[in-house]
Amino acid sequence: MQLKETFERAKRASKTLALLSDEQRNDILMAVADAIVSQQERILKANTEDLAKMAKDNPLYDRLQLTPSRLEGIAADMRNVATLPSPLGHVTKQKTLPNGLRLCRVSVPFGVIGMIYEARPNVTFDVFSLCFKSGNACVLKGGKDADCSNREEVALIHEVLERFGVNPDVVTLLPATHEATGEMLNAVGYVDLCIPRGGRKLIDFVRDTARVPVIETGAGVVNTYFDKDGDLEMGRAIINNAKTRRVSVCNALDCLIIHESRLGDLPALVEPLLTHNPPVTLYCDEPSYAAITNGQLSADSLSLLQPATEESFGTEFMDYKMAIKTVASLDEALAHIDGNGSGHSEAIITANEAAARRFQAHVDAACVYWNAPTSFTDGAQFGLGAEIGISTQKLGPRGPMALEEITTYKWLIEGEGQTRP
Numbered sequence: 001m002q003l004k005e006t007f008e009r010a011k012r013a014s015k016t017l018a019l020l021s022d023e024q025r026n027d028i029l030m031a032v033a034d035a036i037v038s039q040q041e042r043i044l045k046a047n048t049e050d051l052a053k054m055a056k057d058n059p060l061y062d063r064l065q066l067t068p069s070r071l072e073g074i075a076a077d078m079r080n081v082a083t084l085p086s087p088l089g090h091v092t093k094q095k096t097l098p099n100g101l102r103l104c105r106v107s108v109p110f111g112v113i114g115m116i117y118e119a120r121p122n123v124t125f126d127v128f129s130l131c132f133k134s135g136n137a138c139v140l141k142g143g144k145d146a147d148c149s150n151r152e153e154v155a156l157i158h159e160v161l162e163r164f165g166v167n168p169d170v171v172t173l174l175p176a177t178h179e180a181t182g183e184m185l186n187a188v189g190y191v192d193l194c195i196p197r198g199g200r201k202l203i204d205f206v207r208d209t210a211r212v213p214v215i216e217t218g219a220g221v222v223n224t225y226f227d228k229d230g231d232l233e234m235g236r237a238i239i240n241n242a243k244t245r246r247v248s249v250c251n252a253l254d255c256l257i258i259h260e261s262r263l264g265d266l267p268a269l270v271e272p273l274l275t276h277n278p279p280v281t282l283y284c285d286e287p288s289y290a291a292i293t294n295g296q297l298s299a300d301s302l303s304l305l306q307p308a309t310e311e312s313f314g315t316e317f318m319d320y321k322m323a324i325k326t327v328a329s330l331d332e333a334l335a336h337i338d339g340n341g342s343g344h345s346e347a348i349i350t351a352n353e354a355a356a357r358r359f360q361a362h363v364d365a366a367c368v369y370w371n372a373p374t375s376f377t378d379g380a381q382f383g384l385g386a387e388i389g390i391s392t393q394k395l396g397p398r399g400p401m402a403l404e405e406i407t408t409y410k411w412l413i414e415g416e417g418q419t420r421p
Contacts, residue, residue, distance in 0.1 A: 003184075007183075007187045029133065033082070036075040040071045044071070050145060051064060059248050063119050064120070081133050086134075090106065091105065105412075106410060114141065116181060118197075137171070193214075194214050195214070195401070216393045221341055223255045236268065239269060256269070266288055274297065279300075281322075282321075288324040293305065343366060345366065347370070382399075
């Protein structure tokens with residue numbers, strides 16, 4: 001293992017984090033947040049180098065791009081993390097046994113968390129802030145598309161850590177190679193938990209290859225069902241926000257499901273998408289295609305319609321593209337989600353509480369919305385400070401993973417000489 005020494009240093013460094021108080025951790029996070037803003041030019045310069053290697057029409061370009069306002073937002077999230085209560089040392093269960101033994105279950109760090117991610121330079125800062133606050137060292141494996149940005153960000157973090165006398169190995173950035181990914185996934189005894197954040201191909205590779213524990217995150221095939229009792233104006237706003245706010249993120253809308261009795265409202269529902277800049281291409285089944293073409297829309301808008309294929313449903317577009325599926329009932333909508341969703345985020349728009357409650361009870365996803373867009377699936381939006389990813393699995397954390405979700409626990413037992421018969 002060529003990177004064995006790197007992993008060993010990260011493991012040793014993780015032990016030193018236990019010596020820091022929560023106040024010290026918070027001071028360091030605040031200092032890094034200040035440095036992100038005061039030294040944003042160096043980060044933006046590195047990011048420009050990465051952007052120059054990617055076509056602007058690539059769906060990942062938006063994820064890769066950093067701007068002054070985005071860096072301000074990243075710094076604000078880091079300051080928010082610093083103000084949150086520490087997730088460590090919480091007594092989650094305690095009891096005294098009949099024999100007098102006193103048991104206490106207390107939250108502790110995992111140790112070393114490995115993070116694999118693609119063209120997302122913001123993740124570098126998010127992962128650092130959450131791992132550092134929760135007492136975990138982190139080993140980062142970014143994609144080659146964001147390597148210049150990631151290296152400048154980690155260099156900035158190291159400078160602040162060294163200024164505070166903290167071992168910089170608590171944050172380690174691996175080479176942006178496939179070989180480094182393989183070594184991390186096999187770093188048994190060094191990496192306590194690995195979290196992949198990216199597309200389905202990356203997540204499948206990590207799950208199938210890893211010998212270290214893995215929590216799956218990221219891939220999101222997101223549906224929104226406009227029920228027969230849905231409010232038109234509310235639907236317009238929710239659908240537009242869910243699709244166009246940021247098309248490259250995992251909570252962006254991929255498929256609009258509409259009740260057949262509301263097809264007459266479909267042209268008005270999708271009009272904000274068709275007139276958006278840039279506009280959204282719609283992959284329509286036959287009933288929705290007919291309904292939209294019968295509406296009072298311009299020729300330019302109608303040119304954005306495409307016939308849907310089976311592949312249109314169950315696709316995470318990460319682009320200005322969306323599928324439309326017509327159903328005859330709530331049950332049919334639920335069946336469509338069962339067959340095409342990814343367990344990330346799903347939504348229903350309806351004024352019928354019984355339908356909404358049934359939808360929320362039936363849909364098997366980490367986040368299930370009623371009359372709100374899936375764009376809210378985000379750690380910061382949930383009041384968690386930031387997120388290390390959105391877990392779509394059921395074993396362990398589910399949904400936005402923040403401070404509490406990247407801690408584990410241990411049992412502390414106190415006795416007075418008892419022995420077991």
